[in-house]
Amino acid sequence: MKTCFVIIPFRHSFDEVCGVIEHAARECRLKAIRGDLCNRPGSVLPQVQHEIRRAAVVVVDITGHNPNVFYELGIAHQIKGPERVLILTQEVDEKKAYDIHQYRQLPYEHTRAGLAKLRKQLPVCLRRAVDASTxxxxxxxxxxxxxxxxxxxxxxxxxxxxxxxxxxxxxxxxxxxxxxxxxxxxxxxxxxxxxxxxxxxxxxxxxxxxxxxxxxxxxxxxxxxxxxxxxxxxxxxxxxxxxxxxxxxxxxxxxxxxxxxxxxxxxxxxxxxxxxxxxxxxxxxxxxxxxxxxxxxxxxxxxxxxxxxxxxxxxxxxxxxxxxxxxxxxxxxxxxxxxxxxxxxxxxxxxxxxxxxxxxxxxxxxxxxxxxxxxxxxxxxxxxxxx
CATH class of the missing domain: 3.30.870.10 (Endonuclease Chain A)
Known part of the structure; x- marks a missing residue:
């Protein structure tokens, strides 16, 4: 089964967002794998690189500009290319990180209505990323x-x-x-x-x-x-x-x-x-x-x-x-x-x-x-x- 690798801040406040991503992945016949839950022995970074390399698509939530998330986003862009990396954010436009502003981002609100909207939008974006041609x-x-x-x-x-x-x-x-x-x-x-x-x-x-x-x-x-x-x-x-x-x-x-x-x-x-x-x-x-x-x-x-x-x-x-x-x-x-x-x-x-x-x-x-x-x-x- 193809995988969707999820890079997201390691905080309980993002659990609902992860639930939406996992639901959208299942709808696209993908298995969502969270990078923050890699629990195999050894260094985490090689595991992250391995999961990015084998994933059909990578979803990255840059909300809060977490440095670990940005580091792994750079790895994902290098390995998969921007077309296969989907960026999510709760930030408003004026707070976009200047060095990735040229990449398409999917903004959402962490509210009941906002997550419901994300639940509808995300499968479409995932399919587009998976189908990106060589x-x-x-x-x-x-x-x-x-x-x-x-x-x-x-x-x-x-x-x-x-x-x-x-x-x-x-x-x-x-x-x-x-x-x-x-x-x-x-x-x-x-x-x-x-x-x-x-x-x-x-x-x-x-x-x-x-x-x-x-x-x-x-x-x-x-x-x-x-x-x-x-x-x-x-x-x-x-x-x-x-x-x-x-x-x-x-x-x-x-x-x-x-x-x-x-x-x-x-x-x-x-x-x-x-x-x-x-x-x-x-x-x-x-x-x-x-x-x-x-x-x-x-x-x-x-x-x-x-x-x-x-x-x-x-x-x-x-x-x-x-x-x-x-x-x-x-x-x-x-x-x-x-x-x-x-x-x-x-x-x-x-x-x-x-x-x-x-x-x-x-x-x-x-x-x-x-x-x-x-x-x-x-x-x-x-x-x-x-x-």
């Missing part, structure tokens, strides 16, 4: 590996669900990554650090992307494969992903238990264009012209600790244009260096050999030290406008 979302931050992966899967599935009779022809998925979602393998061991749920979500990301391609979408990917590991340092998951991607490029899948899925794996590759680049870049996953995800991580770690989500039309257009220019430049360079039909597989093997060659790793590190650590070039995609 292209209305503000620039957002997703924290954590699992939430990022689940959000990607959600948006890919929404793309599939919205496909008409012509399928997804004309839709382009753009990825800038180390080895990309395509390389995620059934044969990876579950990392105890991240858990089974995260590994399962990664496989679902790969499978959903494959389904998008089989329905007619195209994939353009700029890959910057991991390099400069020693053989003993190369994480097992990267070793397996390298082998899977090379195999797919050469026309074979590493899925062993299901020949049908293995065949679909190879078929989906026909919808892909890859370019390899030694130039470091932001990790990007752009779904059509609807949404872009830019992941941030520490070098060598699995998953992304923080991901920026962009849905602003103008910013998306700029990101897509910059990506396409970078892709075409990288693709032309790939073809220039490796003009044979086996260009991609050959260059992938070169990257893999460098990643597992102890001598190459030592030479690379010595060169890095000689240049003071400034040997690597970087690129930057357009920054988002401050709203």
């Amino acid at each position: 292209d209305e979302e503000f620039w957002n931050v997703i924290r954590g590996r699992l939430p990022r992966t689940l959000t990607l899967v959600r948006d890919l599935k929404k793309l599939i669900g919205a496909a008409g009779k012509k399928g997804l022809r004309g839709v382009t998925i753009r990825i800038a990554a180390g080895l990309s979602s395509i390389s995620i393998s059934d044969n990876e061991r579950t990392d105890a650090k991240f858990g089974k749920e995260y590994h399962k979500a990664l496989l679902e990301e790969r499978n959903t992307l494959r389904e998008v391609l089989l329905r007619g979408a195209q994939l353009k990917a700029v890959l910057n494969p991991p390099r400069r590991f020693t053989q003993s340092m190369l994480p097992e998951r990267l070793n397996v992903r390298f082998q899977r991607l090379i195999g797919l490029v050469e026309g074979r899948s590493d899925i062993r238990r299901n020949s049908k899925l293995a065949a679909l794996d190879v078929k989906a590759m026909k919808k892909c264009r890859f370019a390899l680049s030694p130039v470091p870049m932001p990790n990007l996953f752009i779904i059509g012209d609807k949404v872009a995800y830019e992941g941030m991580k520490r070098a060598g770690t699995g998953g992304f600790e923080m991901t920026h989500c962009e849905t602003d039309t103008t910013s998306l257009r700029e990101m897509i244009d910059q990506f396409d220019m970078f892709f075409e430049d990288s693709y032309a360079e790939t073809r220039r260096l490796y003009p044979t039909d086996a260009a991609l597989a050959k260059q992938l093997r070169t990257f893999y050999d460098e990643a597992t060659d102890d001598e190459a790793w030592r030479e690379g590190r010595e060169a890095h030290m000689r240049t003071g650590g400034n040997a690597r070039r970087t690129i930057s995609l357009p920054r988002r406008r401050t709203r």
